Amino acid sequence: MNTKSQQNRVCSGCKNEFEIDSGDFPLYEKIGLLLPEKCFECRIKQYLAFFIFGKFRKSVSDLSGESLITVIPENSRYPIYKSHEWWGDSWDAMNFGQDYDPSRPFFDQLKELQEKVPRPHQVGKNNTNCDWCDDTWNCKDCYLSRSQDDCENISYSYRNFKVKNSFDIVYSFNLQNSYDDTFCHDSFNLNFSENSKDCIDSFFLFDCRNCQNCFMCWNLRNKQYCLRNKQYSKEDYEDLLKNIDLGSYKNIEILKNEFEDILKNEVVHRENFNLKTTSSVGNCLTNCDKCVNVFAWEYSQSCRNSIRGLFAKDCIDQAISWHDEVSGDNSCVYGGYEIKHSSWSNARYSEYLDLCDEVEYCFGCVGLRKKKYCILNKQYTKEEYEKLKIQIVADMKKRGEYGKFLPYSMGLCGYNLSCGIMYFPDTKKDEILKQGGYWSEEDLSQTDGISSLQLPDSISDTESDISLQALICPETKYRFNISVAEYEFHKRKNFALPRLHFDQRIIKKMRRLEVLKSYSSECVYCQKHIDAFYPLKWGYQKIACEECYKQNIA
Numbered sequence: 001m002n003t004k005s006q007q008n009r010v011c012s013g014c015k016n017e018f019e020i021d022s023g024d025f026p027l028y029e030k031i032g033l034l035l036p037e038k039c040f041e042c043r044i045k046q047y048l049a050f051f052i053f054g055k056f057r058k059s060v061s062d063l064s065g066e067s068l069i070t071v072i073p074e075n076s077r078y079p080i081y082k083s084h085e086w087w088g089d090s091w092d093a094m095n096f097g098q099d100y101d102p103s104r105p106f107f108d109q110l111k112e113l114q115e116k117v118p119r120p121h122q123v124g125k126n127n128t129n130c131d132w133c134d135d136t137w138n139c140k141d142c143y144l145s146r147s148q149d150d151c152e153n154i155s156y157s158y159r160n161f162k163v164k165n166s167f168d169i170v171y172s173f174n175l176q177n178s179y180d181d182t183f184c185h186d187s188f189n190l191n192f193s194e195n196s197k198d199c200i201d202s203f204f205l206f207d208c209r210n211c212q213n214c215f216m217c218w219n220l221r222n223k224q225y226c227l228r229n230k231q232y233s234k235e236d237y238e239d240l241l242k243n244i245d246l247g248s249y250k251n252i253e254i255l256k257n258e259f260e261d262i263l264k265n266e267v268v269h270r271e272n273f274n275l276k277t278t279s280s281v282g283n284c285l286t287n288c289d290k291c292v293n294v295f296a297w298e299y300s301q302s303c304r305n306s307i308r309g310l311f312a313k314d315c316i317d318q319a320i321s322w323h324d325e326v327s328g329d330n331s332c333v334y335g336g337y338e339i340k341h342s343s344w345s346n347a348r349y350s351e352y353l354d355l356c357d358e359v360e361y362c363f364g365c366v367g368l369r370k371k372k373y374c375i376l377n378k379q380y381t382k383e384e385y386e387k388l389k390i391q392i393v394a395d396m397k398k399r400g401e402y403g404k405f406l407p408y409s410m411g412l413c414g415y416n417l418s419c420g421i422m423y424f425p426d427t428k429k430d431e432i433l434k435q436g437g438y439w440s441e442e443d444l445s446q447t448d449g450i451s452s453l454q455l456p457d458s459i460s461d462t463e464s465d466i467s468l469q470a471l472i473c474p475e476t477k478y479r480f481n482i483s484v485a486e487y488e489f490h491k492r493k494n495f496a497l498p499r500l501h502f503d504q505r506i507i508k509k510m511r512r513l514e515v516l517k518s519y520s521s522e523c524v525y526c527q528k529h530i531d532a533f534y535p536l537k538w539g540y541q542k543i544a545c546e547e548c549y550k551q552n553i554a
């Protein structure tokens with residue numbers, strides 16, 4: 001008899017009761033994980049302490065003195081090397097190797113090691129001219145953007161895959177020449193849009209598919225020349241569009257407010273926004289099968305309790321992880337098989353790693369590359385490794401350490417500068433400090449510049465020298481510039497210049513993708529009860545169950 005599924009547990013983090021889904025047990029067992037002591041949200045919250053959002057700043061390499069741009073905050077607990085130096089041969093993480101001391105907690109020893117090993121100024125590899133970026137992989141000519149793979153010539157963007165020649169794009173796939181989009185797929189010249197796919201030359205679309213030359217439309221399929229969901233002739237559409245001034249900031253604000261009202265009152269929202277996904281529970285899943293309690297996840301099978309990942313199979317309890325299999329309790333793992341309790345690593349048959357690349361059979365290591373049978377960055381023979389690992393696991397079990405994720409005290413920055421604060425904006429300093437984490441008190445605001453609100457309303461009243469003007473964001477008080485490329489892009493498209501700092505633009509767009517639980521709702525057509533992923537405060541009036549949505553929309 002399986003009584004475990006009925007068992008209610010008290011979360012060691014928030015102290016609320018939580019339940020472990022009966023479907024989780026086989027996967028915990030297969031991967032070799034102990035049952036979690038924290039609820040789903042508290043687990044994700046801790047994983048995100050290992051993912052810096054931060055604010056780009058200038059600094060120098062602790063190895064060469066070479067200047068660099070990084071999101072790693074000042075006074076971090078570890079040295080910073082320039083990325084190419086970190087991946088180079090001029091240093092060896094094995095030189096920081098430590099003997100295991102059975103008289104002390106293992107996490108203390110691992111943290112000590114972590115503080116000695118340098119970190120690259122940006123995460124990622126195989127990039128060309130992407131110095132002012134972070135978490136960047138296989139990209140070219142990107143600027144002030146984070147979390148991107150196979151992108152080219154994009155700026156002020158976040159979490160994108162195969163996006164080119166675009167600005168201000170969040171969580172999108174295969175876009176070109178586009179601006180200010182969130183969760184869009186396979187589109188060209190798509191602007192100010194959300195949740196749309198296969199669209200061309202359009203503006204302010206929500207949940208449209210295969211539309212071209214459309215403006216302020218929602219729930220449309222295979223349309224052309226529609227404005228506010230009304231069909232026009234090509235000539236009439238073009239005439240109407242000529243009278244809409246996207247170069248005026250005031251007008252853009254009015255249009256954005258109209259778009260928000262449409263989202264609340266007109267759009268039929270499908271209970272979730274999963275695409276090409278089967279037998280799954282969660283939101284923003286694309287090409288997934290049998291994924292449960294998973295959010296913003298792609299091309300994966302049989303994953304559970306995870307957020308933001310792709311190309312994963314049989315994984316559980318992960319944040320921001322990809323290309324891994326039979327793995328769990330990880331944050332920012334970018335490849336692996338049977339990897340557990342780790343962060344920023346690509347490994348096989350390993351546990352408690354941070355920043356390790358292509359290692360296998362390693363335990364509690366930091367910054368290693370292509371190693372085998374290492375513990376605390378020291379080399380052992382296979383036999384020695386196995387013996388010592390058994391001893392450490394036994395000691396960790398006695399201290400209640402084993403099976404837990406890397407502690408908050410090993411987090412990479414003040415929690416308020418981590419991605420955690422995007423998903424858990426109400427997190428309080430005390431709560432994080434109590435768990436051994438960090439909080440940044442640094443004031444990142446600046447005053448030497450003009451308020452961006454003083455810019456002329458219309459882009460046509462500005463010249464290219466605007467790029468030289470230091471601007472202060474009215475919301476964050478962060479200083480920013482309109483880059484030369486950004487000015488040219490906006491001028492070519494005749495789009496008003498932004499008034500907010502680029503990070504604030506990203507954070508605002510991300511809000512729609514940070515929902516990690518469902519809300520009880522009712523289908524607007526059949527009144528059936530549904531679990532939809534739209535908080536009540538968003539005020540969405542029309543939410544449809546999967547079947548009714550298919551019948552009525554597509």
Ligand SMILES: [Zn+2]
Nearest residue numbers: 011014039042
């Ligand atoms: Zn909790």
Ligand SMILES: [Zn+2]
Nearest residue numbers: 523526545548
């Ligand atoms: Zn229905």
